Amino acid sequence: MESVDSLLNKKYEVYEKMIEQVKKEWFSNIKGDILAGIVVALALIPEAIAFSIIAGVDPMTGLYASFCMAVVISFLGGRPAMISAATGAMALVVVSLVKDHGVEYLLAATILTGVFQIIFGVCKIARLMKFIPRAVMIGFVNALAILIFKAQVPHFVGISNMTYVFVAITLVIVYVLPRFTKAVPAPLIAIILLTAISIFAKVELRTVGDLGTITKSLPVFHLPQVPFTMDTLRIILPYSIALSIVGLLETLLTASIVDDMTDTDSNKNQEARGQGIANVISAFFGGMAGCAMIGQSVINVKSGGRGRLSTFVAGVFLIFLIIALGDLVVQIPMSVLVGIMIMVSIGTFDWSSFSYMKKAPRTDVFVMLSTVVIVVATHDLSKGVIAGVILSALFFVSKISTIKVKKTEQSDRTLYEIEGQLFFASVEGFLESFDFSLKDSNVILNFENANVWDGSGVGAIDKTVIKFMDNNNHVSVNGLNHPSQKLVDRLGVYNNPNAKVSAH
Amino acid sequence: MYQNILVGIDGSENSIRALVEAIKIASCSQICSIELVTVVDFSKSKDEILHSHGKEELKFLRKQKLLPAEKMLQEKNLSYTIQELHGEPGPAIVEYVNQNNFDLVVIGSRGLNALQEMVLGSVSHKIAKRVKCPVLIVK
Numbered sequence: 001m002e003s004v005d006s007l008l009n010k011k012y013e014v015y016e017k018m019i020e021q022v023k024k025e026w027f028s029n030i031k032g033d034i035l036a037g038i039v040v041a042l043a044l045i046p047e048a049i050a051f052s053i054i055a056g057v058d059p060m061t062g063l064y065a066s067f068c069m070a071v072v073i074s075f076l077g078g079r080p081a082m083i084s085a086a087t088g089a090m091a092l093v094v095v096s097l098v099k100d101h102g103v104e105y106l107l108a109a110t111i112l113t114g115v116f117q118i119i120f121g122v123c124k125i126a127r128l129m130k131f132i133p134r135a136v137m138i139g140f141v142n143a144l145a146i147l148i149f150k151a152q153v154p155h156f157v158g159i160s161n162m163t164y165v166f167v168a169i170t171l172v173i174v175y176v177l178p179r180f181t182k183a184v185p186a187p188l189i190a191i192i193l194l195t196a197i198s199i200f201a202k203v204e205l206r207t208v209g210d211l212g213t214i215t216k217s218l219p220v221f222h223l224p225q226v227p228f229t230m231d232t233l234r235i236i237l238p239y240s241i242a243l244s245i246v247g248l249l250e251t252l253l254t255a256s257i258v259d260d261m262t263d264t265d266s267n268k269n270q271e272a273r274g275q276g277i278a279n280v281i282s283a284f285f286g287g288m289a290g291c292a293m294i295g296q297s298v299i300n301v302k303s304g305g306r307g308r309l310s311t312f313v314a315g316v317f318l319i320f321l322i323i324a325l326g327d328l329v330v331q332i333p334m335s336v337l338v339g340i341m342i343m344v345s346i347g348t349f350d351w352s353s354f355s356y357m358k359k360a361p362r363t364d365v366f367v368m369l370s371t372v373v374i375v376v377a378t379h380d381l382s383k384g385v386i387a388g389v390i391l392s393a394l395f396f397v398s399k400i401s402t403i404k405v406k407k408t409e410q411s412d413r414t415l416y417e418i419e420g421q422l423f424f425a426s427v428e429g430f431l432e433s434f435d436f437s438l439k440d441s442n443v444i445l446n447f448e449n450a451n452v453w454d455g456s457g458v459g460a461i462d463k464t465v466i467k468f469m470d471n472n473n474h475v476s477v478n479g480l481n482h483p484s485q486k487l488v489d490r491l492g493v494y495n496n497p498n499a500k501v502s503a504h
Numbered sequence: 505m506y507q508n509i510l511v512g513i514d515g516s517e518n519s520i521r522a523l524v525e526a527i528k529i530a531s532c533s534q535i536c537s538i539e540l541v542t543v544v545d546f547s548k549s550k551d552e553i554l555h556s557h558g559k560e561e562l563k564f565l566r567k568q569k570l571l572p573a574e575k576m577l578q579e580k581n582l583s584y585t586i587q588e589l590h591g592e593p594g595p596a597i598v599e600y601v602n603q604n605n606f607d608l609v610v611i612g613s614r615g616l617n618a619l620q621e622m623v624l625g626s627v628s629h630k631i632a633k634r635v636k637c638p639v640l641i642v643k
Binding site for chain 1: 590
């Protein structure tokens with residue numbers, strides 16, 4: 001029996017470990033985290049507004065989402081220093097839902113998304129990420145970049161010459177300024193400078209205020225105003241499934257990137273659960289669905305963010321800025337946001353795809369391009385991903401079901417060297433590669449570089465051996481590896497003198 | 505003589521040239537050890553994660569880049585260690601050097617032209633300016 005003392009000691013040790021963990025994850029890098037969090041908040045505001053506009057909702061929906069997601073995930077996420085907020089990927093999924101049914105349905109769909117993600121997290125679905133081929137992931141980010149760019153087009157093409165000028169100036173600022181100073185995010189400087197110019201010079205431009213309102217208040221709890229019926233479920237279910245897949249995909253990709261940048265590990269299943277809870281809470285406070293953001297997380301780490309505090313500060317500082325400066329935010333010209341979004345889409349696009357397309361196997365390139373084309377055609381990232389995964393699975397099966405048989409004729413015998421996987425899908429190709437017209441000869445089947453996986457494989461070996469024997473050939477089967485040999489011993493009949501092909 | 509020499513290695517020809525010089529210096533003494541330092545660039549993390557089959561593969565690929573350098577050291581029978589840093593190449597090396605005891609830093613110059621240097625900034629220049637120990641930049 002353990003004494004009460006030692007039990008208490010153990011409990012105490014557990015607490016101590018927890019406190020240690022909290023200290024490490026929250027307070028080991030206070031200065032760096034606070035500074036990075038502020039930089040991220042500044043960079044996040046234009047994006048949250050722009051993504052709200054993509055989704056067709058008020059800017060507050062994206063800003064509240066960014067605040068709630070960041071704060072909740074800073075406590076519950078599995079990857080410290082990763083930034084989660086309203087994202088382009090999620091906004092793009094819900095465009096048609098908002099258009100057809102309104103923002104309340106979006107909130108309901110976000111709650112259901114969160115529930116799915118919590119279930120994914122509990123079921124430890126994160127390891128399934130390994131099964132998503134990189135060709136699909138590359139297609140995913142490229143499609144995302146293209147869609148973000150496409151969503152900007154109506155906001156700057158054919159409106160006015162001044163719009164083009166402002167977009168161009170924004171792009172020059174965001175690309176040139178970082179060469180000189182990295183202390184303040186360049187997009188923020190572009191916003192301040194160009195908003196000021198447009199106000200003082202009274203330039204005729206569409207502003208954020210023309211597309212929605214900014215409420216200078218903290219989010220309040222409210223239930224989505226939708227009827228709780230099967231019809232509602234039928235409407236939101238497809239969107240929730242798509243959102244939960246897209247959200248986790250981008251989140252886990254981002255987590256791997258942050259892992260790599262900081263050379264630390266993260267708990268992917270905890271992150272999936274955290275994302276789910278963050279989405280549920282965000283929706284109850286009027287925020288749209290969100291997930292981790294690659295761009296912002298990279299900014300955070302680069303600016304010195306390492307702990308949970310950075311994400312927390314980003315969320316809190318963002319809502320503080322909105323409450324303090326909401327009146328100015330509505331005056332931001334849309335053309336400046338468009339310029340920033342063009343930068344985001346350029347940064348999202350995987351430019352090494354072009355060299356990838358030259359080097360990678362053709363089937364991979366095909367999968368990547370199909371993913372992009374399907375997403376761009378359907379405007380649904382999840383459809384592209386699912387199609388890409390299925391396509392690459394098919395390519396994989398077809399690749400491993402091609403079995404190579406090399407025939408060498410020697411003076412007194414014919415040697416067949418078999419290379420590959422012998423199973424139901426490769427049996428046909430296997431049988432076709434033998435010359436059964438051979439008579440009175442020595443046939444050797446060498447399986448050294450092959451694996452036999454199932455009954456069909458054993459059956460095919462039987463059939464081959466017996467067919468050769470029918471023509472008075474002497475057949476020997478060599479080089480089966482241990483598991484294959486066991487399978488053949490158990491299922492094969494060719495060693496039986498009375499064996500006939502018809503046995504199969 | 506120098507006891508702890510840091511050599512910046514990125515697998516490029518320039519960094520190998522730097523290592524050749526470091527080996528010459530280290531060979532003069534019995535107690536000299538070389539530390540090969542490689543920086544995993546922040547701005548390449550996204551690309552590399554996206555294009556790799558997973559952590560293990562990435563680790564292997566990064567290690568593979570150092571093999572030629574390791575071989576050179578093994579041939580000369582010199583003792584060496586390897587350190588992988590994560591960050592922006594210049595500042596990461598500066599921070600690491602200033603936190604540890606090195607007598608000499610040897611790096612290759614990338615040989616950018618004037619325009620590239622203006623835009624990208626020279627890593628070797630940044631290191632030479634801010635490191636608190638002698639620096640050898642190899643052309």
